Amino acid sequence: MKIGIDMGHCLTGYDTSARGVFVESEYNRIVGKKVIQKLKEKGHTVINCTIDGGVSSMYDSLARRVKIANENNVDIFCSIHFNAGGGEGTETYLANPSAFINQEYYKKNYAIAKSINDKVAASCGFVNRGVKHEDFYVIYHTKAIAVLVEVCFCDSKSDFAKLDTDKVAIAICEGLTGEDYSVKIPKVETTDNLYRVRKSWSDVKSQIGAYRILENAKKECDSRSGYSVFDKNGVKVYPIAKAENPKNETIPNSSNSKEKIIKEYSEKGLFTCTVDAINFRNKPYVGSDNPIQGQYYRGEQVYYDYVVITDKYVWISWISAITGVRRYMPITDRIKNEKWGYVV
Ligand SMILES: [Zn+2]
Incomplete structure (x- = not known):
């Protein structure tokens, strides 16, 4: 589109503007310079119809603006102003219907005026004073669809307090073109770094949210029962697994509760604990006849060389460098489907 932008009034001499706040x-x-920049960024041709000074009269100022617009055959002309005289809010003008030979053209012009007015008012929370008709020189004599927007009142302190020229510029661009000029904030984080709230890691469909900030995921989790927060590796990070917490552990008394070994194999890896603490023992089952030998705490790591999968847990195993004794530590609760850390 070829768009004529007129930044209202001269800076010196005739046709200087109102002074308020x-x-x-x-x-x-x-505002106008921001509008021009944004329109150009979208690929529009912008004709700057502004006259800054050196005019012989107010009429000369206005006529020169119109001449630039008409000579360049712009598709749309927009004159940007701020109101004065006591009042608040946004109003946008177009010429009276009688100024239009083609009423379809008038309707099109009206729709653009309304769109600009509604968007500008909404952009900063200005009072919406609506679309108005007035055969102002610059909108009456331009051949193109033409609007004159009075963004808000330059003599209103409350309007000035609300004024955000970036938002106004975006609103004008969107109203003029029907395009989206909202700022796209690039995603800094990849989806891989999200904390997911699910019933279990494997139950993907139960996910009720994915959060960049762990605290937000925890809040969502706290608002429901039966949900946990998992990190990108599928490690449950909240609430903390209690089953192997040394203080909360319930140890079965009978040795016939020994876990059934489903699979065991050699595998080398490095485990990192992501829960408060995990107990390790000398055999791969939880029982009073298999006493706790020690704990690994959150953030601590251990190299392992063996894996045992029982009906209850996934155990990793290693030989203690100090004692030479083989240790076993559960890292996944297979029944609850909770991971207490991650392996690499
Ligand atoms: Zn003005």
Whole structure:
């Protein structure tokens, strides 16, 4: 699209602007330059119809702007202003219907004026004063669809407090073109670094959220029962597994509760504990006749060379460098499907 942008009023001489809480002509340019930049970034051709000064009269200022627009055959013309005179909010003008030979063209012009007005008002929470008709010189004499937007009141402190020129510029661009100019914030984190809230890691369908921030995942988890937070490796990080916590462990008294070994094999790896603590023993089952020999705590690592899978746990095993005794430590609760750390 070829778009004519007119930043209202001259900076010196004739046709200078209202001065309120801020100087209108300066803010017309602050907003207008942002509009021009954004439109160009989207690939539009922008014709700057602004006249900054050196005019012989107010009429000269306005006529020169229109001349630039008409000579360049712009598709749309937008004159950017701020209002004054006591009031609040946004209003946007187009010429009266009688100024249009083709009423379809009028309807199109009206729709764009309304879109700009609604978007600008909403962008900063200004009062929406609506679309108005007035045969202002610059919108009456331009051949193109033409609007004049009064962003808000330059003599209103409350409007000035709300004014965000970036948001206004985006609103004007979107209203003019019907395109989306909202800023796309690039995702810094990949989805791999999310904390997922699920019933179990394997129950993908139970997932109720994935969070970049662990605390947010915990909050979501706390709001429901039966859910846990898993890190990107599928390691349960919240709530902390209690089953092998040395203080909370319930040890079966009878040795006939020994775990049934399903599979065992040599495998070398490095395990990192991600729960408060895990007990290790000299045999791969939890029982009072198989006393706890020690613990690994959160963040601690151990090299292992053997894996035993029982009906209850996945155990890793290694030979203690100090005692020369083979140790066994559960790292996954197979019944609850909880991982207490990760292996690499
Ligand atoms: Zn003005």
